[in-house]
Amino acid sequence: MKGTFSAPGDYIHFKSQVPLHKIPIGSKQWRYYDFGPKVVPPLICLPGTAGTADVYYKQVMSLSMKGYRVISVDIPRVWNHHEWIQAFEKFLDAIDVHHIHLYGTSLGGFLAQLFAQHRPRRVKSLVLSNTFLETNSFSAAMPWAPVVGWTPSFLLKRYVLSGIRDGPHEPFIADSVDFVVAQVETLSKDDLASRLSLTVDAASVGSLQLSDSLITIMDTNDFCAIPQQLKDQVTERYPGARQAYLKSGGDFPFLSRPDEVNLHLQLHLRRVGVEARPDMVPGIPKNDSAGSSSDQNDRLGGTDDAPEDDKKDDSGPTNASEPPLAPEGSDSGNFENQPFSNVYLSNAMLQAISKNGGPTIIASYAILNFISEFTVLNLLRTYLETMYISLEF
Numbered sequence: 001m002k003g004t005f006s007a008p009g010d011y012i013h014f015k016s017q018v019p020l021h022k023i024p025i026g027s028k029q030w031r032y033y034d035f036g037p038k039v040v041p042p043l044i045c046l047p048g049t050a051g052t053a054d055v056y057y058k059q060v061m062s063l064s065m066k067g068y069r070v071i072s073v074d075i076p077r078v079w080n081h082h083e084w085i086q087a088f089e090k091f092l093d094a095i096d097v098h099h100i101h102l103y104g105t106s107l108g109g110f111l112a113q114l115f116a117q118h119r120p121r122r123v124k125s126l127v128l129s130n131t132f133l134e135t136n137s138f139s140a141a142m143p144w145a146p147v148v149g150w151t152p153s154f155l156l157k158r159y160v161l162s163g164i165r166d167g168p169h170e171p172f173i174a175d176s177v178d179f180v181v182a183q184v185e186t187l188s189k190d191d192l193a194s195r196l197s198l199t200v201d202a203a204s205v206g207s208l209q210l211s212d213s214l215i216t217i218m219d220t221n222d223f224c225a226i227p228q229q230l231k232d233q234v235t236e237r238y239p240g241a242r243q244a245y246l247k248s249g250g251d252f253p254f255l256s257r258p259d260e261v262n263l264h265l266q267l268h269l270r271r272v273g274v275e276a277r278p279d280m281v282p283g284i285p286k287n288d289s290a291g292s293s294s295d296q297n298d299r300l301g302g303t304d305d306a307p308e309d310d311k312k313d314d315s316g317p318t319n320a321s322e323p324p325l326a327p328e329g330s331d332s333g334n335f336e337n338q339p340f341s342n343v344y345l346s347n348a349m350l351q352a353i354s355k356n357g358g359p360t361i362i363a364s365y366a367i368l369n370f371i372s373e374f375t376v377l378n379l380l381r382t383y384l385e386t387m388y389i390s391l392e393f
Contacts, residue, residue, distance in 0.1 A: 005182045008175070014057040025094050028076040028087050034095065035060050036069030037280040041099050041124065043269060045072040048106030048130075049195045050160050051252075052183045058258035059103075059265065067276030068269060071095075075108070077194040081203045084111055085118050092122065101274065103127040103265060105254065106226060107198060109234075110135075113205040120209040125272040127265060129218045130251065132230040133237060134204035145200040153189035160184055160192060163225040164251060173248070176255035205237070212240030216268045218261065220249040242268070 022031050032053050036042070043063065045056040056072040063070050073091070078084045088111075092100065101124055104112035109131025116123035139145060148156070161184060164177055184192075215238050219231055235243070244264040249257040269276070 005178050007182075008179070010061070011054075011057055011179075014061055018057075018060060020053075023094065025087070025090050028078070028091075030073065030076055030091050030094075032071055032073040033057075033060055034069070034071045036064035037067060037277040038069060039280070040067065040069040040277055041101060041274055042069040042071045042097055043101045043103055043127075043265065043274075045070065045254075046102065046104040046108030046112055047072075047075065048108050048251075049199060050164065050180050050184050051105070051108070052186065054183060055180060055252065056254055059254060059262060062258065062262045063265060065281060066266065067278035067281055068266070068274070071097075074191075075111070075195055075198070077190050079194050079197045080201045081111075081114055081198065084198065085115055088115055089119060089122070098122060099124050101125045101127070101269065101272065103129070104131060105129040106131055106251075107195065110205070111198070113208070114203065116208050116210055117206050123210060125214040125216075125268065126210065127216045127218060127268055128234060129253065130220060130224045130226050130231065131234060132226055133233050135200055135202060136204075137227070137230065139200040139202065142196070142200050145197070148193045148196050148200075151189075151193065153192065156189060156192040156196065157184055157187075159196070165223055165225070169250065170248075172256045173250040173252075176250060176252040179255055180252055212238045213242075214272050215241035216244055216264065217241050218244040218246065218253075218264050220246045220251075220253050220257075222248040223250060225251050242271070244268075 018033050018035050020031065021034060022029065024030075033056075034042075043059075045053075045059060047053070047055050053072040053074045056070070060070045060072055075084075076087055076091075078087050092098070100122055102112035102116065104110070104127070106129075109128040110133070112123075112126055112128065113131070113133070116126060142148075144151070161181060164180070166177075169177065217235055217238065219235075224231070235241075244267075246253050246257055246260055249260075254261045
């Protein structure tokens, strides 16, 4: 892992475009990103022990531009799995979401399965990546679990980071490790302690009412902090699930192999019947570079400063459809501050005209422009002649 970290350029762009939501629900503080058309059933991304809502920024940007709604959440401070199920259900009620599709990696995949087991009516499909079915092996490897709440923060961070393979990596995998390490540094002592408690709390996934055909298993084949034996148990539990293995990608393929991960997620959503609404995402740039591995070479100096919206707690969720280029909290109604909004609108209108009206409407539009210009020029000439006559007198 590198000694210094510079935020990738596409992550800085993401932070400038996508608002961060912070809402208290009961005693829990939820931190999440919610982007894409609100009429589409959301794909909710759950991170692992070392992850935050930010680690899925490539999925949020790429899939939302294709017309999907993506919600990426932080795991709140819950200390057992029963508390997790209740807290997550209250969160879904608070943001007015009923039917969901879950994408979970590592600990996030385990929590996704538990929620699907205990709240089967709400979970419509699962995407599981580098995850497990039970916590016995983790609790055995962590005999000091009973005192995790009193452990100093630096020791908790060291323990979490010890699970990430250190050493020579290819550039994209090395960048993904650096990004996650930087995210771990933002977590508080209680955040880390609660996540480790979830990892060692005695629990196992029971039978799911969800059909195997609605499950996709997306694992990496090179190396991972989750032992291969535990990943094999997941594959054996869901024999009818679609298997989407990645040749490489390490522990964080959503960062190191975003193009492949986004493709598999899109195929999964199509297969389970989620209809994207690209028509509700106006003004998207033609070159969809969000989520591309090549973007990781674009780096800007210094760390990312959160926009003003990120420093404020949202009063609550919104139901309006939010296009990618107009995040909540920004002055999206002030056209003077958005000189390019009209350009996107005009392009969209011209595309609609060329599709629906054909050459006739375009020709009429050109004739109207010519008549307008001709009229303006004649009026200008008349005005100048009037001025000349008045000066002679």
